[in-house]
Amino acid sequence: MVWVNAVIQGILVGGLYALLATGLSLSFGVMRLVNLAHGDLGMLAAYLSLAIVSVAGIGPLESLVVVVPVMMVIGYLLQRSLLNFTLRGEVLPPLLVTFGLAVIIQSGLLTVFSADSQGLNAGAIETASLGINDQIAIGWLSLLTLAVAVTILVALQLLLSRTGLGRALRAASDDGEAARIVGINNRHIYGVAMAIALGTVAIGGVFLGIRTTFGPADGPARLIFAFESVIIGGLGSLWGTLLGGIILGVSQSIGGQISPAYQVLAGHLVFLAILLLRPTGLFSRPGAREA
Amino acid sequence: MTAPGAPVAPHFRVQRATRTSRTTVVLGVALLAGLATLPAWGESSTMRLLIQFFALLAMAQMWNLLAGYGALVSIGQQAFVGIGAYGLFVFTDLAGLPVLVAIACLAAATVVIAAVTSLFAFRLRGGYFAVGTWVIAEVFRIIVTNVHELGAGTGVTVQSLVRMPAADRLALTYWLALGVGFGSILLVTLVMRSRLGLGLAAIRDSEVAASGLGVNVQLTKRIVYVIASVGCAIAGAVVYVQLLRIQPTAAFSVDWTVKMIFIVVIGGLGRIEGPIVGAIIFTFMRETLADCCPAFPSAYLVALGLLMIVIVVLAPRGLWGLLTSRWPISLVAIRRRLVSRERRS
Numbered sequence: 236m237v238w239v240n241a242v243i244q245g246i247l248v249g250g251l252y253a254l255l256a257t258g259l260s261l262s263f264g265v266m267r268l269v270n271l272a273h274g275d276l277g278m279l280a281a282y283l284s285l286a287i288v289s290v291a292g293i294g295p296l297e298s299l300v301v302v303v304p305v306m307m308v309i310g311y312l313l314q315r316s317l318l319n320f321t322l323r324g325e326v327l328p329p330l331l332v333t334f335g336l337a338v339i340i341q342s343g344l345l346t347v348f349s350a351d352s353q354g355l356n357a358g359a360i361e362t363a364s365l366g367i368n369d370q371i372a373i374g375w376l377s378l379l380t381l382a383v384a385v386t387i388l389v390a391l392q393l394l395l396s397r398t399g400l401g402r403a404l405r406a407a408s409d410d411g412e413a414a415r416i417v418g419i420n421n422r423h424i425y426g427v428a429m430a431i432a433l434g435t436v437a438i439g440g441v442f443l444g445i446r447t448t449f450g451p452a453d454g455p456a457r458l459i460f461a462f463e464s465v466i467i468g469g470l471g472s473l474w475g476t477l478l479g480g481i482i483l484g485v486s487q488s489i490g491g492q493i494s495p496a497y498q499v500l501a502g503h504l505v506f507l508a509i510l511l512l513r514p515t516g517l518f519s520r521p522g523a524r525e526a
Numbered sequence: 527m528t529a530p531g532a533p534v535a536p537h538f539r540v541q542r543a544t545r546t547s548r549t550t551v552v553l554g555v556a557l558l559a560g561l562a563t564l565p566a567w568g569e570s571s572t573m574r575l576l577i578q579f580f581a582l583l584a585m586a587q588m589w590n591l592l593a594g595y596g597a598l599v600s601i602g603q604q605a606f607v608g609i610g611a612y613g614l615f616v617f618t619d620l621a622g623l624p625v626l627v628a629i630a631c632l633a634a635a636t637v638v639i640a641a642v643t644s645l646f647a648f649r650l651r652g653g654y655f656a657v658g659t660w661v662i663a664e665v666f667r668i669i670v671t672n673v674h675e676l677g678a679g680t681g682v683t684v685q686s687l688v689r690m691p692a693a694d695r696l697a698l699t700y701w702l703a704l705g706v707g708f709g710s711i712l713l714v715t716l717v718m719r720s721r722l723g724l725g726l727a728a729i730r731d732s733e734v735a736a737s738g739l740g741v742n743v744q745l746t747k748r749i750v751y752v753i754a755s756v757g758c759a760i761a762g763a764v765v766y767v768q769l770l771r772i773q774p775t776a777a778f779s780v781d782w783t784v785k786m787i788f789i790v791v792i793g794g795l796g797r798i799e800g801p802i803v804g805a806i807i808f809t810f811m812r813e814t815l816a817d818c819c820p821a822f823p824s825a826y827l828v829a830l831g832l833l834m835i836v837i838v839v840l841a842p843r844g845l846w847g848l849l850t851s852r853w854p855i856s857l858v859a860i861r862r863r864l865v866s867r868e869r870r871s
Contacts, residue, residue: 263653268653269652269653269654269656269657271601271653271656271657317835317839320839321838321839326597326599326652326653327593327597327599327795327838327842328838328839328842329653330599330652330653330656331599331787331791331834331835331838332834332835332838332839334601334784334787335831335832335834335835335838336831336835338784338827338828338830338831339827339828339831339832341824342824342825342827342828342831343828345824346822346824455660455780458657459657459660459661459664462654462657462661463661466650466654466658496668496671496672497672499664499668500665500668500669500672503661503664503665503668504665506661507646507661507662507665510646510649510650510658511645511646511649514649514650
């Protein structure tokens with residue numbers, strides 16, 4: 236029964252990983268941009284929420300009303316003012332610039348908020364759970380996280396498939412040059428994609444902050460988990476990212492059940508095994524271009 | 527008269543050495559000889575600074591070989607710094623070998639480890655290779671953290687070197703650092719002058735064209751990855767001959783790679799002179815900014831991060847590239863030039 240519990244908890248954590256990974260998947264899908272500052276931007280959102288909670292006296296979930304739009308604006312401006320200038324078709328510039336950003340954000344958070352661990356307090360929902368039997372209990376917060384992740388993925392899917400903006404995003408993704416010829420403003424579209432990416436990672440960052448304590452140096456670990464979710468699921472597939480997050484969550488949960496020391500290692504090993512056996516990921520879109 | 531059909535001697539030859547490059551060699555040897563005498567008359571603080579400088583220079587040269595020449599952006603080179611550190615412990619303390627032999631042994635072991643690692647890392651390309659190598663470095667860190675013989679999470683101290691007199695150990699570390707610093711420059715020069723380097727240059731210009739001309743792209747990149755990893759392991763071992771205390775979080779810290787990247791990109795990616803310029807700027811900024819604002823210890827990282835972003839966007843060839851675009855000089859003889867043969871009567 237402990238193993239069933241481990242699997243259930245792993246699936247629920249997978250929702251959080253998917254939230255943190257969706258933006259990475261989207262910015263890669265649309266702009267071929269691997270954003271190495273993605274995890275640190277998620278932590279920035281968590282700290283932003285922390286600041287709002289302590290100033291305005293509202294709960295972290297309510298603070299999302301402010302945090303998400305702020306992060307979206309940051310994303311749009313970042314893309315238009317900086318990242319667009321690195322997308323010249325070479326491999327190195329976007330990696331180096333986002334890596335530099337990551338270091339700056341980490342150092343900035345460390346200076347402003349110190350190295351102490353922080354936590355976001357969401358009140359009763361953090362501990363409330365749905366008891367299935369005496370060994371399995373499903374936390375409402377975890378369930379909410381997974382539900383939010385699924386909702387966001389459904390919304391993104393609808394946005395991409397049903398709206399004019401979605402068509403423009405897909406066109407810019409498939410062939411940026413051709414999209415420009417038919418009158419799509421790529422620079423603006425890339426800005427919108429980065430805004431959506433940072434909006435989703437902001438939600439992920441705040442849910443992470445409610446779930447566990449966090450510090451200014453946690454960004455890289457979040458980036459790595461997000462990255463593993465994307466690769467396990469397969470490049471270019473949003474639903475693959477959700478399943479990738481769940482597989483990573485379950486692997487870590489089962490590894491942690493064997494021994495707490497193996498929790499993170501188990502996730503890494505499953506990731507490396509998939510890399511070796513099926514390098515395109517489990518659910519990759521046929522014809523998805525590689526990085 | 528040559529017989530019809532016999533190969534005609536071409537009227538040109540490939541030349542690499544220039545007057546500047548010959549001067550560089552002479553001055554470089556003189557500088558090395560001068561620096562080697564430092565333990566006899568220099569301050570120990572100067573020697574410590576130079577040990578860090580040359581170790582970082584060597585690591586940066588290796589990262590430049592990977593990214594600047596091989597287009598392989600790795601954020602996982604700290605894996606090999608850590609392997610070098612723990613290799614030093616294993617071969618000196620556990621195996622009882624002298625330092626130099628231990629370093630040779632850990633270099634040989636790293637060849638195998640890097641080759642196996644490449645099986646995973648080379649499944650990924652571009653940005654995904656970057657994060658993939660990072661995951662692999664994390665795996666090494668976690669494994670070491672769980673091995674009791676390697677001190678697990680608390681780490682180990684290299685006991686056999688603790689017993690050495692402090693002045694002797696400082697001089698030894700200094701000479702080793704001098705060796706890896708100058709050695710890394712020599713190594714990259716030799717690689718780039720070799721057939722392997724020619725293949726790398728071709729791959730950098732166009733992977734498709736290079737493979738069309740018979741360059742084995744994957745093998746070439748793998749060899750470069752192994753060379754750069756072994757170089758990092760040796761430099762890492764030298765750093766820990768000085769530090770002695772090895773902890774998994776510090777030895778496998780991504781900060782090592784952050785420094786390598788800053789040094790290479792600011793100095794000049796894809797040029798041997800780049801990491802030298804970058805290492806000087808990095809050391810200067812760290813030393814000055816650490817003194818000026820003690821309340822903000824990571825100020826130099828923020829400053830270097832900003833400088834790197836500006837350089838990538840506005841001057842992708844780095845500071846050395848800016849300099850040479852105005853005054854075209856090349857201190858190291860790598861570029862092949864065709865020179866017409868002087869006719870002999």
